[in-house]
Amino acid sequence: MSSRRHLRLAQALAVTSAAALAVTMSPSTALAGGHGKPPKPPKPTTAQIQLLSFNDFHGNLEAPAGSSGVITTGYTETQNATTGAFQATATNVPAGGVEYLATHLKQARAGHKDSLTVAAGDLIGASPLLSAAFHDEPTVEAMNSLGLDVTSVGNHEFDEGYKELQRIAKGGCIDDGPGGANNQNSCAAHTFTGAKYPILAANVRYTGTLKRILPPYWIKTFKDGAKVAFIGMTLKDTPSIVTKSGIAGLTFDDEATTANLLVPELKKKGVKAIVVLVHQGGTPAVTTYTAEHGTYNVAPPYDATCSTETKNGVKGAQLTGDSAILDISRRLDPQIDMVISGHTHQPYICSQADPDGNQRLITSASSFGRLYTETELTYDLKKNDIVRSSVEGSNMIVTRDVAKDAAQTALISTYNTLVAPIKSKVIGQVAGGVTLPKTGADVETSLGRLIADAQKNDASTVSNGVAPQIAFMNPGGIRADLVPLANGDVNFGAAFTVQPFNNYVVSMDLTGAQIYALLEQQWSGANAPAVKILQVSEGFTYSYSASAPAGSKVVPGSVALDGTPIAMGTTYRVAANSFLSDGGDNFASFAGGTNKLIGGLDIDAFANYLTAHSPYAPIETDRITQVP
Incomplete structure (x- = not known):
């Protein structure tokens, strides 16, 4: 190789090396003295x-309907058009x-x-x-x-x-x-x-x-x-x-x-x-809403519990x-x-x-x-x-x-198609097409009476020819209002919304003393902080005093069946759902029932009774009476 070619090769290698060095040396490398790669960023802590x-x-x-499908965001002050009285009205938004x-x-x-x-x-x-x-x-x-x-x-x-x-x-x-x-x-x-x-x-x-x-x-x-x-x-x-x-x-x-x-x-x-x-x-504890014409006791909105702020007149609750x-x-x-x-x-x-x-x-x-x-x-x-x-x-x-x-x-569409034949089956009518509420101002409700009457008259619980004389229904088992269609028809879907548990109706023997005891259990023991008033069937009546001490709420001698006082030593045939029958909701007296017979589903008892009594007229009798 000639000396000229050696010179050109050496020059080319020098240029290539310089170019490579210029590419690989970033400013950070130069600042680091030109030794190696840039330092890695520190690991997050x-x-x-x-x-x-x-x-x-x-x-x-x-999406749930009615009160189950809204969230309270606050309150406004409104005036009753008839009485002129001011009141707090919840501001609700649809949700769910x-x-x-x-x-x-x-x-x-x-x-x-x-x-x-x-x-x-x-x-x-x-x-x-x-x-x-x-x-x-x-x-x-x-x-x-x-x-x-x-x-x-x-x-x-x-x-x-x-x-x-x-x-x-x-x-x-x-x-x-x-x-x-x-x-x-x-x-x-x-x-x-x-x-x-x-x-x-x-x-x-x-x-x-x-x-x-x-x-x-x-x-x-x-x-x-x-x-x-x-x-x-x-x-x-x-x-x-x-x-x-x-x-x-x-x-x-x-x-x-x-x-x-x-x-x-x-x-x-x-x-x-x-x-x-x-x-x-x-x-959440009850809180207050203060407006122009007064201060009102209200349930806290969805974002008020444990807040220390007062927002739009509503005080934070605990x-x-x-x-x-x-x-x-x-x-x-x-x-x-x-x-x-x-x-x-x-x-x-x-x-x-x-x-x-x-x-x-x-x-x-x-x-x-x-x-x-x-x-x-x-x-x-x-x-x-x-x-x-x-x-x-x-x-x-x-x-x-x-x-x-x-x-x-x-997914909803698929299952709606599958459930349609069950849901749409008409099982009865409500006279006037009125909604039967699950709760009300009174301890009894027309819906509670209907369910208790249905269980008392459920043929599947007849034992050796003996039918139930009394039925009790736990209020927590009534999950929603009974809402008929516009024409008054009640379909199975509406009834199931009321009673969705598929409990069985159970008949049993209870003595008069056990009946008195279970009535007292509505206010005592684990039920004392949140009273549970059982709904009762037609013909069964009693009185209670809310001011009396726990264990003595029921007025002695007031508990009666068809007008005849319940005798402590007499045995009565009683119906309740299988949840109560086991002593559920802290009603231990039911667990002590004897000669129990497990009948059919409570939803079937409800449907059969409504079918047999259509159009059903809501009952407003006073089976439970409060005295001072």
Whole structure:
């Protein structure tokens, strides 16, 4: 090679090396002295996590109607046109429906890298016919679709027994026979594959063992290394509010004790950030609304409970001191960072000091999918824990001014087609087409009387030719007003909305002394904080004094059957639903009944009676009388 070619090659290599050096040396490299790559940015020390939560959905796939389908946002002062008196009138906005809930949740997740959607029980059970007719499989499929990550179990998840709850969790079909039995049909649309989210039951175990019926907790590990555990529980008092046959062989443990025992186990797994999903709740205290012409006692709007502000004349409220969730929360281990609650169907965002004196958030999002709670929190990636002071929550209204979620609309359409023949069947008429309310100013209601009369006259409970003489109906089992069609017709769908539990009607023997005792149980024991006045059948009457001490409310000698005083030592044939028959709602006297005969479904008794007495004229007799 000539010297000229050597020179050209050397020059070319020099130019190439210079160019390469100019490309690879960034300003930062030059500042660093030209040694190696730019320094890596420091790893983040914290992560932002979003929790979206709700509770007590109760299978409300379609937008709920009436008072169940609105949220109170405030009050206005109005004047009665007849009396001239001023009053506080609630300002309500329509809310709820899974088509809207799914859309709101999607919108809320936007822009959040780490987001979870969680629930605190009673997603199924006491559901409208659209879900209940298919063993609540449609609701589970709706929850799968909207992206639910985890839920606790609630008391209504046991409405069809714990084995059915386990099927709901894992999938499979029930053989309901051709066309479905008891107006229910499993896997009517397709094979049910179960919940895609964990259903947690930390405090429910097989009696005599430590084995739980479902997982106690679920741990979510995010991509950035953050770990959050969710402990799920139902209320320990579940046995007193569900049918006992469905939970036979189970033990329900104290909520706080259960959660606290799991904390060390979670710590061993490297998890310090813990959220409790518990199906127990609180009750907001009455507050005041001040306007131009006066101050009025009102129920707090959806965003007022535990607020210290006065907004638009409404003073912030607090949870009542006897709220069960407060006792649970104050006993929870300080390592637990947040409590998401339910059961009482109330909206609140509250905080309470844990045993170490640090504030801990407690939330509840009303019911029926009308609200969801959005909680933002900071996770310390070095300490592997939630920064407690960062936890902030807000209840958000599920308004109906957003686009419907297409997948939810399709699901509802499928099951509406399948349920139509059951729902539309006319079972009777109400004279004048008037609505029969479930509640009223009096302790009795026309709807309560109708249901009690239907159960008293249910042919399926006649035992050896002896028919029930008296029937009792628990007010909590009457879930909605009876709303006939415009022409007065009542279809099965309307009746099922009133009584959605598929309880059986049970007849039994009770002595007069037991009847007196169960009447006193309306005001005493566990019912003292929230009185439960049983609805009674025609011919049964009594008087009570609200001012008398507990245990002596019933006026002696006033309890009568067809005008004849009930004798303490005489045996009477009594009918009640299977829930009450087991001593439900803290009426222990029913559990002591003898010679029990399990009849047909309560909804069938209702339908048969209405058919036989159509057009039904609402009864306004005074079966229960209050005296000073």
